[in-house]
Amino acid sequence: MRTSLFTDNSTESHEEKNISVQDDLATSDDSTTTAMLGKLLLTTAVVLAAIHGSSAQGPTCDLSSFNHFPQTDCSGGDIASLGTVTLQACAAACCADSACLSFQHNIYGKCHLKYRLCSAGEKVQTSAGNMYDRVPAAAVCSVDIVLTLDVSSSIPQDQFDLAKNFMLDFIACDALQDQDIRVGVIHYNCVPWTYLRLGGKYELNSGGMRGAIHYMMKNGGETRTGLAIRYMKATSDFRDGVSRAAVILSDGQTSDDSAYEADAARNAGVALYAVPIGYTGLKDKSTLVTITGDGYRLFDVSQACMAAQKIVDDNCG
Numbered sequence: 001m002r003t004s005l006f007t008d009n010s011t012e013s014h015e016e017k018n019i020s021v022q023d024d025l026a027t028s029d030d031s032t033t034t035a036m037l038g039k040l041l042l043t044t045a046v047v048l049a050a051i052h053g054s055s056a057q058g059p060t061c062d063l064s065s066f067n068h069f070p071q072t073d074c075s076g077g078d079i080a081s082l083g084t085v086t087l088q089a090c091a092a093a094c095c096a097d098s099a100c101l102s103f104q105h106n107i108y109g110k111c112h113l114k115y116r117l118c119s120a121g122e123k124v125q126t127s128a129g130n131m132y133d134r135v136p137a138a139a140v141c142s143v144d145i146v147l148t149l150d151v152s153s154s155i156p157q158d159q160f161d162l163a164k165n166f167m168l169d170f171i172a173c174d175a176l177q178d179q180d181i182r183v184g185v186i187h188y189n190c191v192p193w194t195y196l197r198l199g200g201k202y203e204l205n206s207g208g209m210r211g212a213i214h215y216m217m218k219n220g221g222e223t224r225t226g227l228a229i230r231y232m233k234a235t236s237d238f239r240d241g242v243s244r245a246a247v248i249l250s251d252g253q254t255s256d257d258s259a260y261e262a263d264a265a266r267n268a269g270v271a272l273y274a275v276p277i278g279y280t281g282l283k284d285k286s287t288l289v290t291i292t293g294d295g296y297r298l299f300d301v302s303q304a305c306m307a308a309q310k311i312v313d314d315n316c317g
Contacts, residue, residue, distance in 0.1 A: 061095035063088055066102075066132035073104055073129040077116035084109040091132065102133045141316035142180040143243045144198050146236050149216075150250035150277070152189040152223040159277045160218045162301045163249045166275060167213050169304035170247075171205045175312045184236060185213065188228035189221035198237040226256035229272075229291070233265045243315035245271040247307065251278025252287035262291040271314055273297040273307055 079100055082093055090111035094100040097113060104112040106128045117133050147167050151160070170176075171183055184198035195216065196202065202209035225248065238244045246265070252258075252274075262272055274288035274297065289295050297314075299307040 063091040063132075065095065065135055066091060067135055069123060069131040069133065071125060071127055071129055072123040072131045073106075073126045074102060074114055074116065074118035074123055074131055077102075077114040079113040079115050082111040082113070085111045094132075094134070100134070102131060105130050105132065139316070140180050141312050142239075143245055143311060143315045144182050144184070144236070144238050145311060146184045146186055146198065146232050146246040148186045148188065148192075148228055148232050148246050148248050148250075149195075150189075150223060150225065150228075150248075151187045151217075151219045151221075153220040154223055154251055154253050154282060155218065155278050157218060159279070163275070163277045164213055164216055166249065166301045166304045168210060170308055171209060171213070173305040173308035175305065175309040176204060179312070180242075181312075182239075183209070185216075186228065186232050186236075187216070187219070188224065188231070189219055190224050190227075192224075192228040192231040194235065199239075223250070223254045224256045225250055225252075225254035225291070226258040226261035229258065229261040229265050233261075233268055233270055238270075243271070244269055245273065245311050245315060247311075248272065248274045248288065248291055249277050250274070250288070251276060251282050252284030252291075253278070253282055254287070258287065259290050262293070266293055271297075271311070273299065273311065275299050275301055275307070277301060 079097065080093075082090065085093075086109070087105050090103055090105045090113075093111065094103045094113050099115045100113045101117045102114045104110075104114065107130065108128065118131070123131060147170070149163055149167070155163070167185070176183075181204060182198050183196070183204055184194070184200070185196035186192055187195045196209065196212055202212065229246070229248070232246050236244075236246075266272055272292045274292050276283040276285055276288055276298070285298065289298055292298060297310065299310075
């Protein structure tokens, strides 16, 4: 009987211990699962940030993409809390989420992503706080530009070459780079034709575009600038909702009504600019000013980047 009692007590004791151990394991499993989920969330965010950074057209998003406001917090607007992570990992997680506009990384290493930006007046002072606000992306200028070149007999070869150099310099200007700007080219004499289509196979200032401009040939023939402007307005693949501009490179001599067609183009939303080329005594700058409607939109062949900057300023502020 004693043995039986001993065995019963031992079994009961072991069962109690087993239950206790199972409870401990369950608690441990819950804690481990939570920790693992937290690490998985952070790892996913960092990987997404890396993918975003490598595929983006603009600068990579990282810690430098945020302004630091020490000892502050922004109440509310929380997207997620990642627990204790490094500052760089917290920034990467915010970069990976387009809805994340700021994050809190306090002195204890706790990371909180937020979908709002607090103004200076809305931020609250706290000794443990470190707010990081995403720096607003620079505005992108969107313009479709058509370089419209007179290749008629009144343009001598040396002036035609200067016009080509102007165009090569123009597409390389800093003002046009890293923007949403497309450039096309139209040639004309008595009839106009598209040489490089807007949005065609060559990107701005690419080797293909530069080569195509470099190998342009002068054709000769009569000059009809008005018809060329009408053709540019009617056939160019301008994008809806995007600013439109054209640069007329000509001596201003024409056998048709360029003023009428230029006025119609400007009324249709195409900003006109001009560059005088040709024999010195035959350059009709007054006609070119009439085409642009503004004397400040007339440029010399040596002022390609001034023209580019003017177009950006006029159309994008």
